[in-house]
Amino acid sequence: MHNLLLHWKRFNWLLLVAPLMIACGRKEQAGYILTNAVLISADGQLDGDCVVMAGDTLAAIGWYRELKKYWKAAEVIDVKGSAVMPGWIDAHAHFYGLAVNMLSADLRGCESPEEVVERLMVFHSQNPGPWITGRGWDQNLWADGQYPGVEALDSAFPEVPVYLMRIDGHALWINSAAARQHGITGREQVSGGKIEVRNGRFAGVLVDEAMKLVQIPSPSVGDLLPQLQKAEQELFAAGVTSLTDAGLPRAVIEGLRDLYRSNQLRIGLNILAADDDETFEWLLTHGPIEEGELTVRGMKFYSDGALGSYGACLLKPYTDKPDHYGLLLRSPEYFISRFDKLRSYGLQVATHAIGDSANRLILRIYADLLKGYDQDQLRWRIEHCQVLHPVDIEYFKEFRIIPSVQPTHATSDMTWAPRRLGERLKTAYAYKSLLEAAGLLALGTDFPVEKISPIYTFYAATYRKNENHEPQGGFFGDQAISRLDAIRGMTRWAAYAMHQEHTRGDLRTGMLADLVVLDKNWLTCQAYEIPATRVQMTFKRGKPVYQSDER
Structure with a gap:
């Protein structure tokens, strides 16, 4: 009215x-x-x-x-x-990561470790340097579905350090040269992470918090300007005019501010700051930041890992790994302390939660901290919301928590997610149920994990199918949302999730x-x-x- x-x-x-x-x-x-x-x-x-x-x-x-x-x-x-x-608004993406990936080997779609090595050899011949980086491998596409070892990389690159990020960003595959450079033996103890070991030796894969044992070489923000501008133009070509970049440290944020202040970037960029000590203190001192098309008014946390890398924290064990529940990356006390501090400063909290155990923990912490507070001002979010126990969905309604979801995750994961979840799959990727509870959905792509085009987001949300029109009838088609609601999720509701519904999204x-x-x-x-x-x-x-x- x-x-x-x-x-x-x-x-x-x-x-x-x-x-x-x-x-x-x-x-x-x-x-x-x-x-x-x-x-x-x-x-x-x-x-x-x-x-x-x-x-x-x-x-x-x-x-x-x-x-x-x-x-x-x-x-x-x-x-x-x-x-x-x-113009479409991507509610959860990685703009800076997309630019960084342009300097790395693209490993998406590789069907074996051998194909990974083949692509790396071509990439290194065209881009010679003291190290090799790549992203996009997914062991779920391989015949045995198992994590790779160091052998394939060592045979091709015995002396050149190799750093290969899994497609979801939650596992890192390195060779022996990189392990030696960082002093990794496989005997390290890491809270919230896992080091793959075989026969008592480091096997080459670091999961979640264990990835922090390695500092992957990367250029400065200023040196990335050509790639950032190319990424921006790719997004404009895809119809994206604004986005939320989920999780950047202080140094990167400051570098991007300089580029925006000198009018070298134009796309609307809402940044969720990364959860590290330096960035946390900086955000409390300087946030929120609103400078034209660049805004910073919240922080992104990781409660667990990803389903594909067995890092999502589940209430019951993985169906295809009965002795494993996944990983909780931080203690409940850690989250309570940080969330409480951000709340007192009126800042937004956005937490990555994929497993039903992680979702339950974060939702309950949110519920305790949000009582008596105006959630319309804070607008706390859960990122991904992939596996939820049905009783926990009500938290979104009662406390007006924003579900930030990526519909193409459902259509990308559908070939292997049944092995991970079994019967739990029936209540996973439950976007219609979340919409009914929360009254809105903020839709994103999570690129470069997925393709940048919101066209596939729209199709996956409304018909639960991938770009090849699979599967017939849709992947749990009863969780499809209406076309108009999907449009809202890519415009008005995505703008609301970043406190900008009065200036964009309609x-x-x-x-x-x-x-x-x-x-x-x-x-x-x-x-x-x-x-x-x-x-x-x-x-x-x-x-x-x-x-x-x-x-």
Whole structure:
């Protein structure tokens, strides 16, 4: 009702001033006008076919036959029936990680350790250096489904340190040269992590907190500028105009601030600070930070690891590993202390929780700390929410906790998750149940773990299928959400999750002119057409930042 009243007031204002503007023969100046458009907001299809962008905001929305009487533009663009939506907001991603990965070997889709080595040899021949980094291997795609050993890497690279991050970022595969350089023997004791050992010797894989035994070489933020700008342009091409980067340390945040202050990056970047002592104290002293398109107003924590690497902390053992429950990365007392401090400063808490045990722990801590506090101001989040005991979902409703989920995780994990969870799979990746409890879902991709395109997010959320239309009937299709709710999750609700719903995430006058133009109307097109959707144009603050060659 509030939105209807606002639109009615704006319409009445236009009726009052329009005769004066016509009488004076004066038209307001706009930057761009899009015409012949299907307008889709977070509330559905709007009445009209035109948006007017003046400066960096949406100045008018309606019918072109009327608006052209009052507005002129540097350029009027006929989108020929294409859909115009708010620019997509990725609620959980890794922008900085995407840039770093551009300097590493891409190991996604490798079907064996041998294929990993083949790709590394090609990469190293093209990018010679004192070490090799890579990301994307997944032992679940291999015939035996087991963690790799050092042997394959040692045979190809006996002297060059090799650092290979698993696809989910929760396990690191290194060779003997890297282990020697960091003094790793396999006898170390690590709380919240695991070191793979075979026959009493280090076997090459470090899981979760054990990865901190290794300092992976990486360039400075300034040196990464070409990769950051390339990553930004890839996101614009995918229709993404803003995102939350989940977990960056102080040094990286400061480096990114410098790039934004010098106008070398444009994408909306909401940063959740990483959980380390230095960054924690820095955030308490300097947060929240709001500097144009860059904001920092919360911290990201890890309660457990990932399901694929047996790190997700479960209430009952893994079905395919009966002696293993996963890993709780920190003590409950640690979380309570840090969360309480952030609460007292009015800062946001976002916690990675995948297993049902980890989710239960964090939800109960949130519940205790949020009593008597305005959650609309704090907006604490759970990241991933993959495996939940049904009774724990009510916490999201009672304490208004934001579920931040990535629908393509369900369709990526569906081939092997049954082995991990057994009967528990029926209540995992339960996005519809979470939506019904919380009243909203913040949708993201978690790129570079998954592909950056929100098109696949939308399809996975609404039909529980991957881009190849599998499986028939959807992966537990009863947990699919509506198309409009998925659009909200990628726009309004994602903006709400980062305290920015008043400036972005919708088609309303006065909002930032962040727009995406699509060749399909997601409210009416056939389901099978969705993965083939093409982004035709993207606007950031009223300026075109991407245009497809097909337009």
